Amino acid sequence: MVAIDERGYYGEFGGAYIPEMLYANIEELRQNYLEIMREPAFEREFRALLKDYVGRPTPLYLAKRLSEHYGARIYLKREDLNHTGAHKINNTVGQILLANRLGKKRIIAETGAGQHGVATATVCALAGLQCIVYMGAVDIRRQAPNVARMRMLGAEVRPAISGSQTLKDATNEAIRDWINNPEDTHYIIGSVVGPHPYPDMVARFQSVISEEIRWQLSGQAGRENPDIIVACVGGGSNAAGAFYHFLDEESVRLVAVEAAGLGIHSGESAATSVLGTKGIIHGSRTLLMQTPDGQIVEPYSISAGLDYPGIGPLHAHLIATGRAEAASITDDEALAAGYFLSRKEGIIPALETAHAFAALDKISYRPDDIIIVNLSGRGDKDLDTYINHYERFQKAGL
Amino acid sequence: MNRIQQLFARQQRDILNIYFTAGYPGLDDTERIILALDKAGASLIELGMPYSDPLADGPTIQQSSQVALKNGMTLQLLFEQAKAARKRSEIPIVLMGYFNQVMQYGEQRFFNHCVEAGIDGLILPDLPLYEYERSYQSMISQAGLSISFLITPQTPEARIRKVDELSQGFVYMVADSSITGAKSGIADRQLAYFERVDKLGLKNPRLIGFGISNRETFELACRYASGAIIGSAFIKALSAAADVEQAALDFVRGIRGSARPV
Numbered sequence: 001m002v003a004i005d006e007r008g009y010y011g012e013f014g015g016a017y018i019p020e021m022l023y024a025n026i027e028e029l030r031q032n033y034l035e036i037m038r039e040p041a042f043e044r045e046f047r048a049l050l051k052d053y054v055g056r057p058t059p060l061y062l063a064k065r066l067s068e069h070y071g072a073r074i075y076l077k078r079e080d081l082n083h084t085g086a087h088k089i090n091n092t093v094g095q096i097l098l099a100n101r102l103g104k105k106r107i108i109a110e111t112g113a114g115q116h117g118v119a120t121a122t123v124c125a126l127a128g129l130q131c132i133v134y135m136g137a138v139d140i141r142r143q144a145p146n147v148a149r150m151r152m153l154g155a156e157v158r159p160a161i162s163g164s165q166t167l168k169d170a171t172n173e174a175i176r177d178w179i180n181n182p183e184d185t186h187y188i189i190g191s192v193v194g195p196h197p198y199p200d201m202v203a204r205f206q207s208v209i210s211e212e213i214r215w216q217l218s219g220q221a222g223r224e225n226p227d228i229i230v231a232c233v234g235g236g237s238n239a240a241g242a243f244y245h246f247l248d249e250e251s252v253r254l255v256a257v258e259a260a261g262l263g264i265h266s267g268e269s270a271a272t273s274v275l276g277t278k279g280i281i282h283g284s285r286t287l288l289m290q291t292p293d294g295q296i297v298e299p300y301s302i303s304a305g306l307d308y309p310g311i312g313p314l315h316a317h318l319i320a321t322g323r324a325e326a327a328s329i330t331d332d333e334a335l336a337a338g339y340f341l342s343r344k345e346g347i348i349p350a351l352e353t354a355h356a357f358a359a360l361d362k363i364s365y366r367p368d369d370i371i372i373v374n375l376s377g378r379g380d381k382d383l384d385t386y387i388n389h390y391e392r393f394q395k396a397g398l
Numbered sequence: 399m400n401r402i403q404q405l406f407a408r409q410q411r412d413i414l415n416i417y418f419t420a421g422y423p424g425l426d427d428t429e430r431i432i433l434a435l436d437k438a439g440a441s442l443i444e445l446g447m448p449y450s451d452p453l454a455d456g457p458t459i460q461q462s463s464q465v466a467l468k469n470g471m472t473l474q475l476l477f478e479q480a481k482a483a484r485k486r487s488e489i490p491i492v493l494m495g496y497f498n499q500v501m502q503y504g505e506q507r508f509f510n511h512c513v514e515a516g517i518d519g520l521i522l523p524d525l526p527l528y529e530y531e532r533s534y535q536s537m538i539s540q541a542g543l544s545i546s547f548l549i550t551p552q553t554p555e556a557r558i559r560k561v562d563e564l565s566q567g568f569v570y571m572v573a574d575s576s577i578t579g580a581k582s583g584i585a586d587r588q589l590a591y592f593e594r595v596d597k598l599g600l601k602n603p604r605l606i607g608f609g610i611s612n613r614e615t616f617e618l619a620c621r622y623a624s625g626a627i628i629g630s631a632f633i634k635a636l637s638a639a640a641d642v643e644q645a646a647l648d649f650v651r652g653i654r655g656s657a658r659p660v
């Protein structure tokens with residue numbers, strides 16, 4: 001059984017390696033999150049917002065032309081149709097309600113692609129709370145539309161100028177902000193990373209994805225369990241949400257798709273499960289990319305949301321124990337899959353999500369297998385990147 | 399007794415602990431700075447293991463860490479430099495760094511190499527009490543190393559007592575809810591916290607750190623604790639220095655004034 005213990009460990013991964021300055025806040029969360037999440041009033045409010053504000057349930061769509069192409073039954077879980085365009089909002093709706101219960105007045109977040117930042121700015125507007133989003137200076141440049149959206153939603157976007165100026169550094173800055181503001185602030189982490197209880201809390205908020213898949217698939221295909229679930233992994237929240245209710249269903253294959261950047265061994269990659277070793281990042285004992293001396297390595301991916309040198313402890317555990325398979329997809333493979341899905345199904349996926357689709361070319365499956373691809377987000381934010389590479393792919397006839 | 403315990407057995411007041419990042423500003427400055435600090439009258443040295451992602455540190459120490467890493471600093475080099483300094487100085491040295499570095503080096507190997515290099519104690523801010531007790535307490539105490547845990551204005555009394563019980567040498571009292579970095583002055587609410595902890599009668603001496611930057615704040619801290627730790631302000635002095643030894647001498651004299659204790 002896949003389970004987390006009281007100290008936040010999935011097997012040997014997890015825990016809370018935090019400086020004492022964060023202890024009071026993390027302990028407050030640890031002692032309260034399950035109780036709050038189980039309150040009927042909280043549950044009602046969370047469900048109502050997911051339905052009426054986010055637009056859930058998201059459709060489970062049998063992609064006919066894609067299925068024909070691959071010779072399998074491919075269903076798309078349409079998280080791209082959520083309000084704000086990605087799965088990220090499932091978690092931020094949950095955490096803002098939790099922050100309210102804890103009496104917090106100020107919200108901070110980190111963001112890579114900007115999707116989590118937008119989702120956080122959105123729920124802060126909804127709740128009338130101050131919102132500060134840390135974003136790597138490099139990501140601010142490559143995800144400009146999302147920066148504008150966050151500002152329009154009333155959030156302050158603060159550039160992280162340390163390190164590689166991407167998601168890892170934005171996370172560092174958010175943690176430092178929390179250390180400096182220990183009383184009134186809640187940190188909404190955007191993935192299943194960070195110290196316990198974040199990985200478990202975020203996975204629970206995202207688990208609505210697999211909960212819906214079960215009843216939707218049962219209605220459409222006559223069975224609850226698919227054969228394979230494919231999801232991209234940055235920190236791992238959309239994958240955790242899509243896997244959650246199937247973790248103990250051994251017949252369901254779980255495929256975690258990572259970004260290989262310019263190639264796994266090119267030195268420009270974010271394929272943590274291949275390149276990573278055990279260590280500590282952002283307060284969690286997990287797999288991360290680092291030098292033999294324990295310095296964290298700067299990752300690279302064309303996709304800002306996958307450009308993270310670690311993975312959440314749940315995924316480290318699933319991969320280490322063989323419960324999940326990992327696949328790695330390069331920038332070009334992801335772009336090609338993004339163009340392909342656009343033409344085949346009329347859906348332009350986020351670049352992160354495009355990695356999951358590219359994995360369909362890499363994994364083994366039987367004819368008629370039911371494969372679910374978690375369509376974590378839409379590609380609006382990535383149009384510039386898609387357009388910039390479009391001609392090159394056209395010329396190559398891809 | 400290691401050198402930290404000997405120090406506090408001798409002296410319970412006006413302890414000046416100076417932090418700097420190993421390998422900064424130059425790769426080979428570590429030994430020179432340690433010796434100069436000793437000569438100038440620092441009581442204790444907190445030697446920083448430069449880290450790529452120092453979560454609890456402000457811009458000054460982040461930047462010194464980046465420079466040190468760019469200079470080619472590694473843990474192996476750090477141990478060699480500390481060993482060389484140890485041949486010429488008996489000043490107690492505490493290593494400060496993030497736990498991932500210790501893990502990658504191999505915990506037992508790391509503690510052994512600390513002892514071989516003449517390191518006396520450890521500050522590992524992201525090693526929580528729970529993990530320490532569960533896995534590392536016996537290794538560290540068998541090696542004869544001290545370890546100092548942190549308390550903050552938010553730490554409840556029961557936990558302060560737990561920190562005191564587990565710490566060896568001294569308790570690191572974080573002056574304010576913040577990351578490291580020089581601030582202007584010390585506020586009244588901080589003094590109330592210093593006073594509150596002072597009255598708890600802890601077994602360990604306390605050193606106050608974070609935001610202590612000059613003679614005035616040092617002396618104020620010394621009224622409520624056994625001494626203080628200065629980091630960012632010293633790093634700034636080093637960064638502007640033509641001669642790091644002279645900068646260390648001048649800095650310590652500026653803090654100590656003429657009334658240099660024994």
Ligand SMILES: Cc1ncc(COP(=O)(O)O)c(C=O)c1O
Pocket residue numbers: 086087112113114115116190191192232233234235236237238239304305306350352353376377378
């Ligand atoms: C659409 C989309 N998918 C996936 C991710 C990766 O995050 P995670 O692995 O937490 O799902 C992001 C992150 O920004 C995203 O925007």
